[in-house]
Amino acid sequence: MPERRPGRLLFITWQVLPSGRQGRGSVEATFIFSRHEWVDFHAWLAVIAVVLLVIHIALHWSWIVATTKRLRQRI
Template sequence: MTRSTLNYLIDAATLLVLLGMVATGLILEFVLPPGSGGIRHAPDTLWSLARHDWGALHFYAAIALAALIVLHLALHWNWVFTTTARLLMRGRPLRSADAWRRNAIGMCLLAAVFASLFLFVVFAKMYVSSPHEHEEEQVQVEYPQEADL
């Protein structure tokens, strides 16, 4: 398979996954909005999938889209590196870096992005609070009975 064929297939898959994300997002927002059932009765469904199921599809499509974008950037890394360096240098002559140096910088940037995402999730989980979390701390107020009056 040639590189241009691989680029085409990855870009086509990226477009399809992006359209899937848009479709599931529209379903979640307009067809099965929050509160569309499930508390006192069976949840509303679309094609046998409830809102939670559509949310799961939306999430996995986002993961697939991120993976395809990483592949796309990997296939175009020389262009990304050269163009970014040229923009940051602002007219100064661009030294040609060795291929291993470009790849090392790319891997470090990719690791930094994944570490940032990981830390975001860790800190978000640390600060989640439940509405029932402080129930035992609430003060019970006793009202006088009619017999006491």
Template sequence: MNKARLNYWLDWVIGLAFALSTATGVVLWLAGSGGYQGGRNPAFQTTVLGISRWTWSDLHIWVSLVLVAGGVAHFLLHWDWIVCMTKRLLRPSRHRDQEVCPIS
């Protein structure tokens, strides 16, 4: 698999993980706290779309870990470009336009 195709699919995974992490975060925010060990909280057994709050929480954590791992992989795949741009921006302005940094 070439680098451009890998970046394409990695970006899709990151985007999907971001959307799912956001959606599960909103569900957890709206569901509220589960209370201290479930005691005296009438909403303890609350479900959203037939899924318990604890399952939403687990899903949120795992999807967020996929998002972080994807972000790290994305950063590593673009490391050469990051180094090139950093060097280019730190050089005096008369030398900036002479070097072109590869995108992929």
């Protein structure tokens, strides 16, 4: 069984989403966007994913109904 290294996950989390200390003289690592912009970006992607899911289900609704009826008949 491989050895677990919890410090590695902590390091990766810090590198990807650094907390930063604005106004205290430290430099914030940003990786294209600031931390708050990444949170907004993530939220908008979630909204888009939900909208696409609803569209997908709406487009395939007749298949879902037909398959459900067929499966109910087997039971």
